[in-house]
Amino acid sequence: MKLNRLHHIAIICSDYEVSKRFYTEVLGLEIAAETYREERQSYKLDLAVGGLYQIELFSFPDPPPRVDGPEARGLRHLAFAVENVEEAVRQLAAHGVAAEDIRLDPLTGKQVTFFRDPDGLPLELYEQ
Incomplete structure (x- = not known):
């Protein structure tokens, strides 16, 4: 297998409008696409990062919290x-x-x- 590059990073947020504002207005990322998926009651916001990468920001109804320790297993x-x-x-x-x-x-x-x-x-x- 040959991995060519990182394609995207997906983030699930608890408050879509707050996170959208943070990633676009505070961090200055450009919106590539925004889609509301009725069947999932979820937004998907594609954000361009430096012309090479993409962050996908998702909203889902009541997503469970994630473990938040800097040395916890995972990302x-x-x-x-x-x-x-x-x-x-x-x-x-x-x-x-x-x-x-x-x-x-x-x-x-x-x-x-x-x-x-x-x-x-x-x-x-x-x-x-």
Whole structure:
């Protein structure tokens, strides 16, 4: 098997409008498509990330909570590459989103920080 690239990342949110606003207005992702699926009582929002990747944001009626420990088994976090971590943190703060202190990745020497989406999903900003 040869995997060519990452195709998409799917996220289920608890409040569609809040998460839609967060990913589009706060993070600045572009809406590629928005679909309401009546049979599932669910929205599917396709968000473009850098012209190569896509985040699929889903809403479902009463989705169960997920374990929220940073060292719990499963997906640890979703990381976004940015040119300037300090500037990105200032932009998050302007929208009322708190980020952890910026630190250096001990392996690469690059600046990184973590913050959370409206449902507590851990997100990372990683200096390109």
